[in-house]
Amino acid sequence: RDRSQLIIRGLDVQRYDFHSGIAKFDLMMQTWEEQGKIGFAIEYATALFTASTVERMGRHFQQIVDEILQSPDQQIREIGLISMEEEHLLREGFNQTQVNEDWSQSVTALIEEQASVRGHESAVVWEGQSLTYRELNERANQVARFLLEQGCEKNQIVGIMAERSFVMIIGLLAIEKAGCAYLPIDPITPGERIQYLLEDSGIRIVLSHTELIDKVRAMGTTEIAVYDLEDAARYASYECTNPGIQLHPDDLAYVLYTSGSTGNPKGVLLTHGGMTNRLRWMADQYGMDDKEVVLQKTTYTFDVS
Template sequence: VWGVLLQKYNNSSDVVFGSVVSGRPGEIPGVEHMIGLFINTIPVRVQSEPGESFVELMKRTQRQALASNAYDAFPLYEIQALTEQKQDLINHIMIFENYPVEQQVEQLGGDGQDKFTISNVVSTEATNYDLNVVVMPGEGIKIRFMYNALSFDQAGIERLHGHFARLLEQISLNPHVRVEELELLTVAEKQQVTAAFNDTACAFPSHQTIHQLFEEQVAQTPDQVALVFGHQRLTYRELNERANSLARILQAQGVGPDKLVGLMVQRSVEMIVGLLAVLKAGGAYVPIDPEFPSSRIAYMLEDSETTLLLTRRELAEEHHCNANTLFLEDAALYQGESGNLEAIARSEHLAYVIYTSGSTGNPK
């Protein structure tokens, strides 16, 4: 389960953490008579496969764990040297504290004798790792997180604990659940993500249009930079004046409320100027990717019944466009009257029409 938690955190199906072993395998002759500290830290690797259930992962990991018992006394630095990752193979450890002290004490206190007790015990532990996950099995499993307060804060550890408990709950209810279906978020976190973080409702002037709101910003910060493309920069005033000049030409071409104007150009200053100009003229724009095949572009222009196409000369020639066309690189489009136009489009009018990719047929 801890391995699955790490996989979720790291977005990886292959994780490694440390495990502390006693280092006293029963196969060693006379091991029960040997005095000394045999404890060793070994890496545990948990790898899941696509579509694998938790039960399948657990059985396979258990087989690997049993096979690795033969290497419990192998020094960690030598194991690390044999891996591609020559250092920092593990950065935290899991420890099972399985000391049968309580059972021994209960046995000593049998037969009507006073129970044997130990009091005033103080234990001091030191570790080289910033996080120790201590598991104490019994009638119920206790899990203790010991951490370096310089590396983790209490809130982070509590969140970690909540995710670990959430996995355990799901697995206990359905051990055959697929690993990728397991969720980390607690009920409280899910509520926070779906409700609290998305509580973005706010009042806005719904009676106004996009270009009217833009014009209000122009009035507030006319000399601030509004648009950057490569080495090109336009202030709010410059962008507004260019769009106004082009919008008057569009109106002279018959553009007005709910009239569609094609906009076929790569990302550029002209794209934004053209978009704003169409809105200011009261019309709606139809974005057309110039990378589309010519046949698809012709279909979109015909199907949408656009009255006018804004593009660049080389693109129009490349796609053999026959529509009424204005070329956005033409400086004359931006030399006319540059004051704001009278607002003729209201909030209920069209702003744009966008086509689907049409991967299985014509765009919709």
């Protein structure tokens, strides 16, 4: 019955709108007929939904009703939920992500740039000590030149197993400076998985440090050479200057292996272009500048860490 036409003999009836301020359910829609039209109202728990969300639900409901009225015989799966304006926003508006950035620079080139313009400032802080950009860059250069002397070639995969320390960062950077891609191996990884990674990746060189050298050698084969990043005398004679290896955005930066939960672990190849893209986005998204300090929370075997 039209709720505006309530007639009781001997009584004058007038509608009174009452709002209790309390939602009886998380979400409830009421409908009524009034003066030849159908009205509806949505009552919702403000602890669960915002006003804008409920308003959008209302527009979507109206869109569904309009579609049904225009074409009553269409199947449910053919009914559109969103308006043409919303569809355009989803397809076009939200996908306008083009930015004018130079993605050709590798992370190693960006670090070399920092070493040039602010080399005396801290690049890495660990256990109360710091390593400046110049020190990081020069020590990585020495290890990179050593790797090149061992015959390392561009896009070759080099393993690294290290605890969190200065040498871990130096080793990662050195591998990339040599034009190679690093395969990080967490020291707590089970031995069977380590052996699989070493064999499947086909690596010939692993960088580690004193405490882990024996563990790596026990897992590997005689064809794999293991070098201690803490052996300063080994790298001291190499030049500190940048090796000058030209890296393309499509060149490999690092390799990560999947968990293997659906079969054997698979190596995923990540490029310099992808890494630069991610880091530049993060700096822009969070407004990072040269005063920021970033906490290394996750293990270095986790992507983009």
